[in-house]
Amino acid sequence: MRTLELDVPDWPGHRAGQHLDVRLTAEDGYQAERSYSIASPPGDGVALTVERLDDGEVSPYLVDEAREGDRVEVRGPIGGYFVWDGDEPEPVLLVGGGSGVVPLAAMARQRARVGSTAPMKLLLSSRTIEDVIYREELDALAGGGFEVVHTLTRSQPPGWTGYSRRIDRGLLAEVAWPASERPRVYVCGSTRFVDAAADGLLQVGYDARWIRTERFGATG
Amino acid sequence: MIVSRGFRGKRRDGPSDRVPPGQYLTDDFPVLSAGPTPHTPLEEWTFTIHGVDEPKGWTWDEFQALPRETVTVDIHCVTRWSKLDTVWEGVSVDTLLDEVGYDSPYALAFCDGGYTTNLPVEDLTGGKAWVAYSYGGEPLDPEHGGPARLLVPHLYFWKSAKWVRGLTLRDEDEPGFWETNGYHLRGDPWLEQRYWGD
Amino acid sequence: MTGTSELRLDGNAIGGLLLEVFGAEVTAAPCVCGSCGAREEMARLDVYIGAGIVVRCRHCEGVMLRIVQGHGQTWLDLSGAASLQLGPP
Numbered sequence: 001m002r003t004l005e006l007d008v009p010d011w012p013g014h015r016a017g018q019h020l021d022v023r024l025t026a027e028d029g030y031q032a033e034r035s036y037s038i039a040s041p042p043g044d045g046v047a048l049t050v051e052r053l054d055d056g057e058v059s060p061y062l063v064d065e066a067r068e069g070d071r072v073e074v075r076g077p078i079g080g081y082f083v084w085d086g087d088e089p090e091p092v093l094l095v096g097g098g099s100g101v102v103p104l105a106a107m108a109r110q111r112a113r114v115g116s117t118a119p120m121k122l123l124l125s126s127r128t129i130e131d132v133i134y135r136e137e138l139d140a141l142a143g144g145g146f147e148v149v150h151t152l153t154r155s156q157p158p159g160w161t162g163y164s165r166r167i168d169r170g171l172l173a174e175v176a177w178p179a180s181e182r183p184r185v186y187v188c189g190s191t192r193f194v195d196a197a198a199d200g201l202l203q204v205g206y207d208a209r210w211i212r213t214e215r216f217g218a219t220g
Numbered sequence: 221m222i223v224s225r226g227f228r229g230k231r232r233d234g235p236s237d238r239v240p241p242g243q244y245l246t247d248d249f250p251v252l253s254a255g256p257t258p259h260t261p262l263e264e265w266t267f268t269i270h271g272v273d274e275p276k277g278w279t280w281d282e283f284q285a286l287p288r289e290t291v292t293v294d295i296h297c298v299t300r301w302s303k304l305d306t307v308w309e310g311v312s313v314d315t316l317l318d319e320v321g322y323d324s325p326y327a328l329a330f331c332d333g334g335y336t337t338n339l340p341v342e343d344l345t346g347g348k349a350w351v352a353y354s355y356g357g358e359p360l361d362p363e364h365g366g367p368a369r370l371l372v373p374h375l376y377f378w379k380s381a382k383w384v385r386g387l388t389l390r391d392e393d394e395p396g397f398w399e400t401n402g403y404h405l406r407g408d409p410w411l412e413q414r415y416w417g418d
Numbered sequence: 419m420t421g422t423s424e425l426r427l428d429g430n431a432i433g434g435l436l437l438e439v440f441g442a443e444v445t446a447a448p449c450v451c452g453s454c455g456a457r458e459e460m461a462r463l464d465v466y467i468g469a470g471i472v473v474r475c476r477h478c479e480g481v482m483l484r485i486v487q488g489h490g491q492t493w494l495d496l497s498g499a500a501s502l503q504l505g506p507p
Contacts, residue, residue, distance in 0.1 A: 021434035024224040030244075032229050035434065055248075057230050065226045073222050078433040080446035080507070081461035191426055213462070214430045253425050254468040256479060298469050334481075363425070378469040398469050402486035402493030415488040 001133060002063040003039060006046040006074065014077035016041050016084050016110035017103045017186065017214075020048065021075040024058060034058040034219070037103035037188075038077065041110040049133065051099045057219065082186060082214045086114040090184050091177045094122040095167065095197045097189025100216060101133050104188055108141055119145045123175050125167055125193065127154040149175050167196060169203045179205035184212075191215040234304065238294055240409035243302040249364065250301060254397065257362045258332035258383050265367055267351060271327075271389035272320045280367070283351075286311045291350065293373035295380070296409040308371055310352030313344045316387075324389035328396060329370050332383040336396035338405065339372065339379060341389065348374055351384060376407040376414070425467070429460035432471055435485065436460070439492055442504055450500040453480030460502075 006020075016038075023033040034057070040047035052063035066072075084092065084107040092111075094104040101124055111120050126132045129152055138148045151163035151171065163171055177183040185206065187197045194213045201211055231244035239245060268277035278286070290309045296302045328338050343349065352371040353360050360366030365382030372379045378398050399405050404413040412418060429436075429445055436444040445461040456477040463482060464474040470486035470493075484495040496502070 019430070019433070024227040024229075025221055026227050026229060027223055029221070030229055030231065032227075035431065055230070061224070061227050061229075066224075070225050071222050072224050075434045075438065078437055078443070078445070079430060079461075080443040081459050082430055082445070213428060215427045217427055217431065217467075251425060252468040253466050254470075254472045255466055255474060255481075256426065256464075376469075397484075398486070401470065401484045401495045402488065402491070403469065415486070415491070416493075417489075 001049060001051050003047055003049045004062060004066065005040075006048065006072075008046050008074060011046060012077070014038055014042055014046070015079070016086070016106040017082045018077040018079040019103065020046070020077060022048070022058065022062075023073040023075070024061060025073070032057045035078075037106065037214075039102050039106055041106050041113050043113065044109070049099070049102050051133075053219075082188070082212050084110065084184070084186065086110045086116040086118075088184060089118055091119040091181050092121070093176055093183050093185045094120065095125075095185065095187040095189075095201075096122065097125045097167075097193035097197075098127075098131070099133065100187075100189030100193065100214070102188075103214065104186060105134050105138065107186065108138065108146060111146060112141055112144075117145060119177070120147070121175070121177065122146070122148045123151070123167065123172075124148060125151045125153060125189070128152055129157050129160075167193075167200060169200045172197075172200045173204050176201060176204060176206070179207075182207075183210060185210050186212050186214075188214045189216060190218065231301075234302065238304055239302050240296055241412050242414075243296055243300055243409065246301040246303055248301075249303060249306075250297070250299075251363050252297070252299065253363070253382075254335055255333050259362065260332050260367070260383070260385075262367060266385065267316070267368070268386035269316060269320050269322075269389065270386060271324060272322045274320065276316075276320045277386075278316075283311065283353075283368075287315055289350065291371075293371070295373050295377050298376040298378055298403065298407070298409075298414050306373075307356055308350065308352040309354035309357075310350040310368065310371060312347065313349040313351065313370075313387075314347060316351065317341070317345060322389050324391050326390045326393045327387045328390060328394050329381045329384050329387055331381050331385055334397075335381055335383070337370075337379050337381045338394055338396045338399055339375070340393070340406070343372060343375060343379075343406075344387075348372065374408070376404075376409050378403060379407055427465045427467070429463045429465055429473065431465050431467075432473070432485070433461075435471070435487070439485075439494060440504065444502070444504065446507060448503040449482060450502075451475035451478060451480055451482055452498045452500040454478035455500070 473483035482499040
């Protein structure tokens with residue numbers, strides 16, 4: 001993983017949850033393009049957190065090679081649906097799988113930034129504790145109505161008392177806000193992760209209209 | 221154009237007599253799709269030729285009993301990747317068309333899920349096209365078009381329609397799913413016939 | 419090997435392309451399916467990346483949009499969508 005800070009001329013500002021399209025052009029004109037969620041909250045510059053996929057087209061360059069002063073083309077900010085501004089009063093449930101945490105972390109940072117009192121819970125699924133993106137920062141943000149719940153699906157550290165399985169109806173029944181609270185939900189990750197989590201939330205009584213989803217593709 | 225210093229991407233160039241202009245080699249087999257993967261049970265699967273005096277159809281078992289060929293071909297996707305020496309097994313379209321009387325110059329391939337693509341019959345005959353049910357020695361995976369797909373390697377791979385269920389022979393060329401929306405009517409990669417107007 | 423469900427994304431994935439084509443943010447735009455009449459925001463529709471982009475209704479799987487880009491052109495077929503509602507929320 002690597003977090004890159006971009007200096008974008010005439011950046012119009014953005015909203016938590018939005019993403020950018022990044023396009024790279026090689027010397028011979030060959031181009032490749034990928035989308036990355038903006039990790040930073042509004043007002044905090046433009047930061048992208050990129051997960052390196054071994055056989056990726058763009059991520060190995062951004063993680064291994066890119067250095068200060070290098071240039072990329074960006075398009076955005078993009079997104080008017082999967083956004084949270086911090087003035088919404090209802091409780092928020094954020095459900096993320098792997099790199100799906102990036103736009104959700106921007107929302108958590110936005111909450112802290114604007115002093116929102118909307119209760120917010122982040123349920124984060126990762127393979128191992130070492131794979132948890134932003135682990136220390138999320139721990140530091142916890143409190144004041146923001147709570148982080150982890151589930152580690154592949155292996156757990158000694159003494160782990162938290163969840164150790166893929167998100168399912170039972171886990172959501174224990175973690176998610178009661179449906180009576182009519183929370184606002186954001187689910188982000190791979191298509192399989194998002195579909196399973198959204199189905200689980202419907203099974204615990206959530207209305208489909210409360211659940212906003214963003215599916216990441218498998219290519220890097 | 222802003223060049224990103226040091227960026228190359230994964231692509232490989234290949235020998236120019238095998239890799240058409242504008243294409244790059246891949247070792248993967250990228251999966252591209254226009255819709256959800258259909259799952260037609262083999263006992264319901266048929267392949268049918270329409271637009272002829274006597275439409276002809278085969279069940280899966282009948283299709284499996286037809287003479288089969290194993291071919292090694294290069295394939296070229298309009299999205300710029302090419303894959304060399306891919307091995308397929310299936311029935312030559314010549315074998316299928318030999319069983320019907322026809323004189324139409326064009327065909328429209330139709331598929332589970334609604335995809336269609338148009339081809340001149342000339343591009344389907346003379347040992348240039350197959351209905352393939354095996355890739356790399358294994359039954360063709362549903363995400364790659366199984367149980368059977370059209371295989372027309374000398375044209376861009378959108379013509380090699382996945383989940384093919386038959387051909388309708390026609391007197392006029394009727395553009396299919398992508399040909400009605402910007403992709404070239406014929407799609408010869410060596411002439412770089414990707415889009416309308418190429 | 420990637421399962422086929424992973425090939426299906428949602429309208430968020432083409433937000434940038436639509437921003438360029440429409441000159442406006444479209445992911446939150448309500449769209450009505452021409453086949454079944456269901457109304458969903460673009461971000462909630464099923465998106466498939468093939469030779470081109472296909473946007474399908476999540477209820478009936480009917481094709482709503484087809485998008486092909488090449489040679490600086492965009493071919494956009496909206497005939498499967500009864501309507502798109504564009505404008506500020």
